[in-house]
């Protein structure tokens with residue numbers, strides 16, 4: 001799921017814009033002083049033992065210490081060298097704790113996971129989710145728990161124990177390979193075809209539609225999704241100072257337009273599914289959610305409820321509404337496309353820099369799978385090096401470098417410091433994944449760190465690209481399956497090299513909603529046995545028929 005997003009993007013605002021906001025802020029501050037006191041009163045930190053806190057001004061909070069070119073995860077890491085691994089700051093009026101060390105992250109996410117499982121209310125995400133009817137941005141509540149369990153069970157229906165999800169992903173891998181085969185020898189930007197492939201996986205999973213490139217509905221899905229991602233990434237200030245929504249705001253207008261297109265398409269799919277829904281095997285996630293919705297209503301009607309809920313909580317269990325179903329479907333796109341496709345783009349970018357690593361993965365694939373068939377999940381235990389490459393990419397460039405902001409649901413503590421109810425907590429996974437106390441030479445790309453001395457998988461506990469605890473990514477197993485099948489399928493058939501005369505991809509990246517590489521080009525060369533697009537029995541499936549119609553998106 002995306003993380004850099006709303007609150008984070010403001011921290012990279014340009015100095016001139018910031019100056020204007022400072023002036024506006026100071027003026028407003030004089031008017032709002034009394035109101036601010038009231039607002040701060042509730043969530044002000046306790047005095048003992050004090051957490052180091054960045055200097056802060058009324059209204060603006062610590063924003064002046066956070067501006068500049070550096071993206072927030074790097075700035076937070078740097079500030080950690082001055083203030084220690086655990087410190088506080090004010091994002092506007094919001095008291096926010098920054099966690100840079102694994103030991104503290106373990107407390108927040110796992111040991112006291114429930115106490116820190118809240119989410120702050122933000123204007124853009126409230127708009128996006130019809131007031132928190134999704135999983136990622138909804139605050140912790142009994143209804144949220146029921147909803148999350150339903151989504152988890154629905155994913156499980158298509159994932160573990162069935163081959164349905166694998167077939168969906170393999171079909172998308174096949175289509176992507178056909179796309180790339182048609183571009184062999186040319187310099188291409190890998191982002192559009194990868195994005196299309198991952199979007200198609202989610203479309204098939206959510207509402208059983210698989211699109212050929214160029215299909216207007218697919219283009220529409222990709223465009224509104226991209227529009228939402230881009231505007232959420234720019235929407236930071238309004239999330240800190242919600243009163244800014246009363247001023248003209250083009251970002252918010254675009255966001256609302258994209259949401260309207262999204263809702264129209266998803267509502268149509270939902271209505272179609274309701275009409276054609278029959279009992280038995282769900283066809284897709286929408287079916288599974290609708291069936292789960294009915295089951296929960298039925299249980300409530302017959303008095304079967306979660307044990308141990310108080311009367312007030314039971315009221316909250318009023319049920320999963322159509323809005324919840326719709327927002328879940330929407331979130332599968334919002335949370336599942338950008339993260340997975342960006343991770344794949346990072347994998348390719350690092351392989352261009354480290355051709356020996358690419359060769360070693362291909363050697364492993366040749367030995368275990370050969371070229372007579374496509375790799376599938378049953379091969380995964382036998383491909384530890386390939387897995388270690390994926391893990392190392394997610395360590396060194398976590399696409400959600402500060403997760404999604406958490407909030408304290410109750411008075412609690414981190415590292416022996418009291419934390420007040422309502423405090424926001426940012427877990428800086430970037431700092432944890434680059435902490436020299438836990439990783440030898442953390443800036444080096446070394447997949448072997450995920451292997452033990454026998455060459456078998458080894459996963460350090462401070463590796464948490466999907467978060468951990470009650471708010472851990474719901475799509476982790478889907479994402480891992482996709483990453484494995486895409487990387488293995490691509491490297492079985494192709495070698496990737498830098499486009500001639502073009503510099504290697506920049507590995508710093510840029511933080512939008514996710515941490516993504518700057519756009520780059522590469523050359524795709526079919527490997528021996530795959531020159532014609534087919535390798536033995538498992539080869540391509542008629543890429544010519546797919547045509548090139550979809551190549552206009554984002555290219």
Ligand code: HEM
Pocket residue numbers: 001002003135136137148331332333335336337339340343399400403404405465466467468470471472473474475476478479
């Ligand atoms: C490489 C791919 C992915 C990565 C790295 C990733 C990472 C994350 C992270 C770091 C979080 C936040 C955890 C926290 O706040 O503590 C998250 C949350 C979430 N992710 Fe993912 N994610 C990925 C793919 C997916 C996919 C494919 C889906 C669904 C289709 C998905 C759905 C979600 C949802 C619903 C949440 C919110 C969970 C909650 O708040 O309870 N993610 N993800």
